[in-house]
Amino acid sequence: MDLLYYPGCSVEYTAKAYDVSTRAVCQKLGVDLKELEDWNCCGATTYMSVRELVSHGNSARNLALAEKQGYKEMVAVCPACQTVLHKTNDYMEKDPEFAQLIRQGLKAAGLDYTGGVKVRHFIDVVVNDIGLDAVRNSVTKPLGGLKVAAYHGCMLTRPYGTIDSSERPTIMDRLLAALGAEPVEYPLTAKCCGGMVVNTETEKVVPVVAGLLRCARDMGADCIAVACPLCHMNLDFYQPEANKFLGGDYTTPVAYFTQLMGLAFGCSPKELGFGGELVSTGKLVAQYA
Amino acid sequence: MPRGELLKAPPAERLSPEELRRVFLQDVYALPEGERIDLCIQCGTCSASCPTASYMEYSPREIIAALRAGLLDRVLHANTHWMCTSCYTCTVRCPQKIKITDLMYELKRLGIKYGYTDKHARAAAMAHIFIDLTNKRGRNHETELMMRYYMTRPAAAMANAARGLKMFSQGRLPLPGTGKSIKGLKELRKIREALERIEAEKLAKEAGK
Numbered sequence: 275m276d277l278l279y280y281p282g283c284s285v286e287y288t289a290k291a292y293d294v295s296t297r298a299v300c301q302k303l304g305v306d307l308k309e310l311e312d313w314n315c316c317g318a319t320t321y322m323s324v325r326e327l328v329s330h331g332n333s334a335r336n337l338a339l340a341e342k343q344g345y346k347e348m349v350a351v352c353p354a355c356q357t358v359l360h361k362t363n364d365y366m367e368k369d370p371e372f373a374q375l376i377r378q379g380l381k382a383a384g385l386d387y388t389g390g391v392k393v394r395h396f397i398d399v400v401v402n403d404i405g406l407d408a409v410r411n412s413v414t415k416p417l418g419g420l421k422v423a424a425y426h427g428c429m430l431t432r433p434y435g436t437i438d439s440s441e442r443p444t445i446m447d448r449l450l451a452a453l454g455a456e457p458v459e460y461p462l463t464a465k466c467c468g469g470m471v472v473n474t475e476t477e478k479v480v481p482v483v484a485g486l487l488r489c490a491r492d493m494g495a496d497c498i499a500v501a502c503p504l505c506h507m508n509l510d511f512y513q514p515e516a517n518k519f520l521g522g523d524y525t526t527p528v529a530y531f532t533q534l535m536g537l538a539f540g541c542s543p544k545e546l547g548f549g550g551e552l553v554s555t556g557k558l559v560a561q562y563a
Numbered sequence: 564m565p566r567g568e569l570l571k572a573p574p575a576e577r578l579s580p581e582e583l584r585r586v587f588l589q590d591v592y593a594l595p596e597g598e599r600i601d602l603c604i605q606c607g608t609c610s611a612s613c614p615t616a617s618y619m620e621y622s623p624r625e626i627i628a629a630l631r632a633g634l635l636d637r638v639l640h641a642n643t644h645w646m647c648t649s650c651y652t653c654t655v656r657c658p659q660k661i662k663i664t665d666l667m668y669e670l671k672r673l674g675i676k677y678g679y680t681d682k683h684a685r686a687a688a689m690a691h692i693f694i695d696l697t698n699k700r701g702r703n704h705e706t707e708l709m710m711r712y713y714m715t716r717p718a719a720a721m722a723n724a725a726r727g728l729k730m731f732s733q734g735r736l737p738l739p740g741t742g743k744s745i746k747g748l749k750e751l752r753k754i755r756e757a758l759e760r761i762e763a764e765k766l767a768k769e770a771g772k
Contacts, residue, residue, distance in 0.1 A: 283702045283703035283705070284703075284705075286702070286737075287705055287706075287734075287735055287736055287737050288705055288730065288735050288736065289735075290734065290735060312745050312746045312747050313745070314697075314701040314702060314745050314747065314751055315697040315701065315702045315703050317697070318693070318703070319649040320689070320690050320693040320694065321690075321693070321694055321697065322668055323668055323671040323672065323675075323690050324671070324672060324675055324690050324691070324694055325672070325694070326668070326672060327758045327761070327762055328754075328755050328758045328759060328762075331754045331755065331757075331758045332697070332751060332754065332755070334754075335747070335750060335751060335754060357651075364595070365595055368595040368596075369595050372595075375758070375761055376758075378757060378758075378761060379754045379755075379757045379758040379761070380754060381757075382753045382754060382756070382757035383747075383749075383750035383751070383753035383754045383757075384750070385750065385754075428648075428649075428650035428651060428652065429649075429650070429651065432650065432651035432652065432654070432655050433651035433654045433655050433662070433664065435655065440651075440652075440655040441655075464652075465614060465650075465652075466614040466648050466650030466652065467648075468614065468615070468648055469648035469649055469650065470648070470649075470686075470689070471615065471645075471646060471647075471648045471686070473689065473712075474645075474685040474686040474689055475618070475646065475685070475686070476719065476722075478615070478618045478646070479615065479618075479648075482614050482615070511723075511726060549733070550730075550733040550734070550735055552726055552729060552730070
């Protein structure tokens with residue numbers, strides 16, 4: 275199976291572990307990941323906060339490149355990239371006048387995009403195309419006894435809800451269960467982590483992060499699984515502030531779902547980028563690697 | 564925050580509250596399904612669903628209330644839209660299917676355009692640095708983003724320095740000045756310039772009407 279891959283800026287550095295673990299699990303699943311050549315930043319939630327049309331123009335360059343390379347589908351691992359690229363598609367589809375403007379912009383650069391590239395999240399492809407049976411068949415070291423809070427966050431299912439329910443998604447729970455882990459009830463699974471606002475309004479948004487951590491612990495989770503570089507950043511990086519706010523020790527390791535897949539598939543911790551996080555995953559890794 | 568750092572081009576002249584309302588609605592109506600803003604029943608589902616509403620000077624529901632009362636300028640002065648995390652919970656829960664998150668984006672854009680970011684320079688400054696970096700390289704450069712942002716916020720820089728260094732040593736942050744640009748930088752610039760031209764022409768045409 276060939277998959278066109280849009281990595282996104284975060285996974286080049288801060289979320290490197292997400293990228294390497296995605297590549298590692300693809301190898302185990304027999305998926306050939308082809309990186310979109312010369313991709314550019316999708317604009318995240320930031321570019322469109324200042325310039326709307328240009329932001330979609332930038333995003334559309336990626337879609338144009340994918341179309342030019344003959345692909346009908348592209349997968350992203352970052353839910354923000356996936357949502358932004360999908361939003362450009364959505365706007366172009368719903369508003370022909372808008373689509374014309376974007377195409378005019380692309381044509382000025384010798385490119386074009388006619389709207390034929392569907393943007394999906396990697397977890398969607400794993401669960402719905404590759405399938406949980408194939409996932410189970412690849413498990414060599416089941417994650418038995420691992421109590422994990424599957425944290426879906428926001429943009430994986432919002433606003434489009436193409437993957438799962440926007441209110442109470444379970445796609446990651448199902449995947450983790452197929453790895454032998456025990457997903458705990460996690461009522462805040464789709465609540466926002468504070469996104470980029472944690473960086474600029476730390477003192478105000480830390481309580482949002484703290485709530486997620488406390489809930490995971492209250493529900494008995496040993497670790498939190500995420501599908502987003504920013505969720506990982508906020509939950510991992512800001513634990514000292516969150517613990518201070520909570521007045522207790524809620525320290526909980528955070529891992530990308532792809533890292534947990536890799537552990538269950540028998541990949542080495544190094545192959546999965548473990549060790550780069552701020553809250554140690556050492557105990558978890560020692561138990562399952 | 565020096566003005567020059569925040570905005571390269573000076574903001575456009577402030578609009579009267581009536582003009583502001585007109586421009587806001589015109590832009591919102593131009594979004595797909597944007598006209599649904601007229602259907603707001605002030606139920607407050609958006610505000611109740613918002614993870615940061617308790618820190619907003621005006622809640623999401625109050626944006627539309629203010630708009631209807633002709634007080635949108637007050638919202639633009641407030642921190643509301645810059646506290647939006649873009650989680651889209653309001654959007655998916657609105658019983659009238661109003662795309663509230665997109666209203667937040669529109670407020671940010673108007674605020675920057677007309678210079679209402681004085682009180683919320685931090686988030687706006689971060690946005691400008693991000694855009695500058697992605698325009699120059701085609702991709703974000705997280706170290707430079709943070710370094711340029713923290714230059715204006717020494718206390719936050721100190722609080723995060725140890726963790727930043729740890730990430731740095733783990734190879735999770737690129738060295739400043741390193742990191743290559745995409746090959747299609749020229750393409751990106753051409754797209755940007757063409758779309759900026761199109762936007763300017765559209766505005767001029769509307770002004771001439």
